[in-house]
Amino acid sequence: MLALDIMFWPFVLVDAIGGYYTYYSYEPTYCPAPTFDDTKPTVDPWGEPADVASNVKSEKSANKKIEQTVTPQPKKKISSRPIFVAVLESASGGVLKYNEAQFITNVLREEAVRALYSKLNVTIMTRENIIEMLPPDKSLEECEGSCIVETGKNISADYVSQARIGTFGKNLTISVELYRTSNNKLIASFNSKARDIDALEEDIRAKAADMFYEVIREETEK
Numbered sequence: 001m002l003a004l005d006i007m008f009w010p011f012v013l014v015d016a017i018g019g020y021y022t023y024y025s026y027e028p029t030y031c032p033a034p035t036f037d038d039t040k041p042t043v044d045p046w047g048e049p050a051d052v053a054s055n056v057k058s059e060k061s062a063n064k065k066i067e068q069t070v071t072p073q074p075k076k077k078i079s080s081r082p083i084f085v086a087v088l089e090s091a092s093g094g095v096l097k098y099n100e101a102q103f104i105t106n107v108l109r110e111e112a113v114r115a116l117y118s119k120l121n122v123t124i125m126t127r128e129n130i131i132e133m134l135p136p137d138k139s140l141e142e143c144e145g146s147c148i149v150e151t152g153k154n155i156s157a158d159y160v161s162q163a164r165i166g167t168f169g170k171n172l173t174i175s176v177e178l179y180r181t182s183n184n185k186l187i188a189s190f191n192s193k194a195r196d197i198d199a200l201e202e203d204i205r206a207k208a209a210d211m212f213y214e215v216i217r218e219e220t221e222k
Contacts (some may be wrong), residue, residue, distance in 0.1 A: 085112055085215060086125040086157035088148065092165040095172070100197055104163055107201055108176065111208035112161070120219060130155055152181040159187075159215055165200075168193055172200050178211050180218060188214040 090096075090104045109124055116122040133155040152160030161178040177189045188211040192203035 081121065083120055083122045084125055084157045085122055085159045086130055086152055086155055087112055088151060088160060088162040090163040090165060095165050095167055107204050108161065108163055108208055111205060112212045115209040115212035116215060120216060125157060149179045149181050149184045152179060157181055171195055172197065174200055176211065178214060187218055
């Protein structure tokens with residue numbers, strides 16, 4: 001005979017041994033009510049006690065609300081207008097040969113491009129651009145201080161820089177200044193001393209980029 005608790009009513013079973021058809025019925029009144037042990041914690045479907053799972057869910061819900069209410073702080077907007085930076089021809093007063101002074105100028109322009117490329121809408125003016133826009137009687141080698149800024153204004157540059165090479169004892173010296181032409185402000189500079197032009201080039205490459213980075217600071221702090 002089959003000794004199973006039948007959960008659905010009515011249901012018909014065939015007693016294969018006795019050859020009889022037997023009807024079995026389920027009466028809920030004869031089934032004892034389920035009991036629960038309150039001393040044991042209820043287990044969450046994820047395998048954690050109910051109180052722990054509840055705390056985890058509450059914490060996740062709170063974190064989600066915080067994430068939804070916190071507004072990301074906007075980054076400083078960098079000007080999208082065209083910005084022109086001019087590196088004037090280096091002045092050496094005869095300390096360097098003409099081609100050597102040109103080389104120093106080219107290194108400075110290269111470092112300006114490296115520092116500002118893709119950071120701003122910057123155009124580093126070429127030697128040809130500068131010469132074409134200068135007055136015919138203007139000599140770049142004679143410029144110094146405010147004259148550098150005036151030259152920058154004449155060629156419509158937002159920022160202008162120039163290197164001056166001299167000597168100190170047996171060493172070469174270089175002084176480079178970067179001005180903002182709109183307010184005649186000196187925004188950055190650096191000085192260096194080296195035993196020869198090769199060492200001077202190394203110093204320029206080590207320091208010039210940081211000087212030109214000040215253009216970014218000026219444009220983002222407006």
